[in-house]
Amino acid sequence: QKEVEQNSGPLSVPEGAIASLNCTYSDRVSQSFFWYRQYSGKSPELIMSIYSNGDKEDGRFTAQLNKASQYVSLLIRDSQPSDSATYLCAVPSSGSARQLTFGSGTQLTVLP
């Protein structure tokens, strides 16, 4: 089993809709979780970090963490065409908080 798995996509949503991106992880002791956004031809950019169970909101983005079920999700409300990118879930590797394991990413397209 891969350490970090994401719904492979691609995912297409109409402009203004809610985009839901999911990620599961295998290491039960993970304490921190990250979402990165990567535009085509660009480098990843940190958009959300979450450390506690529950929801964390930042503008149109909401990260949800459920440690018991070992999943973390990212909701993008009022999706815009500029949100079209690949979204990468990242979790610290076993034994080191400084070594991130990334999921394969979910490619999101927001249709105007």
Add this chain to the structure above:
Amino acid sequence: KAGVTQTPRYLIKTRGQQVTLSCSPISGHRSVSWYQQTPGQGLQFLFEYFSETQRNKGNFPGRFSGRQFSNSRSEMNVSTLELGDSALYLCASSLDLGEHTGELFFGEGSRLTVL
């Protein structure tokens, strides 16, 4: 505040050659990590440096090496290049402090093509 700077941005090498990539982290960031990104394997961790010491190393052969200087700048080297080394090499810096550990700021990357 300047971001992470990587040089060169693009380079082409032939099999058997070696390459050195450079990274200057964000001012004040002492942790520098390197990742390899390929279409097939995605983002994979290479190594991480802090205060000139390698703290973590990913599952890559010994041909991949790196170092960090006293000013936190870092270099990575790949020797005896193989076709499969063609990839985007990303450097990331981190404040590496408390809950900010794992919050990486990536440079634009160095795209290596091995012919």
